[in-house]
Amino acid sequence: xKDLCSDSYKKCADVRRNSFYFVFVSKxxxxxxxxxxxxEVVKDIFNVISQKYGITIYSQETDIDHIHLFLxxxxxxxxxxxxxxxxxxxxxxxxxxxxxxxxxYPKGHFWSKYTYYESIGKVTSETIKKYxxxxxxxxxxxxxx
Numbered sequence: 001x002k003d004l005c006s007d008s009y010k011k012c013a014d015v016r017r018n019s020f021y022f023v024f025v026s027k028x029x030x031x032x033x034x035x036x037x038x039x040e041v042v043k044d045i046f047n048v049i050s051q052k053y054g055i056t057i058y059s060q061e062t063d064i065d066h067i068h069l070f071l072x073x074x075x076x077x078x079x080x081x082x083x084x085x086x087x088x089x090x091x092x093x094x095x096x097x098x099x100x101x102x103x104x105y106p107k108g109h110f111w112s113k114y115t116y117y118e119s120i121g122k123v124t125s126e127t128i129k130k131y132x133x134x135x136x137x138x139x140x141x142x143x144x145x
Contacts (some may be wrong), residue, residue, distance in 0.1 A: 019120040022069040025112045033062040059129040087111045
């Protein structure tokens with residue numbers, strides 16, 4: 001019989017995941033990410049912020065007006081906190097890197113209030129990654145780049 005209090009059992013049996021699929025939409029659905037350079041800079045900003053706060057990004061892709069993120073968040077953070085943290089920090093950094101965006105977003109709100117999120121439970125991480133990557137490729141094929 002296994003000792004349920006032993007460290008080795010806890011490491012093997014603890015399969016909890018705090019993984020989420022997010023979609024953040026730019027304010028007014030402006031086609032902000034149509035420019036490949038802007039898209040890459042925003043991805044880099046997400047990477048820097050996620051490393052700072054211990055968030056793991058498994059996959060991220062931009063569409064012309066939104067970004068898809070597949071994240072693993074620390075168990076100590078609430079979902080609301082992570083959303084606010086990511087949106088506010090990325091917006092601040094985007095306005096710093098691209099000061100001209102302040103003309104398009106005069107009130108300083110880069111992201112819309114809408115956020116789609118879904119907990120990843122029975123779906124495997126590979127399924128989510130494939131959905132994000134294949135979905136982006138299909139979009140580019142139909143709309144051109």
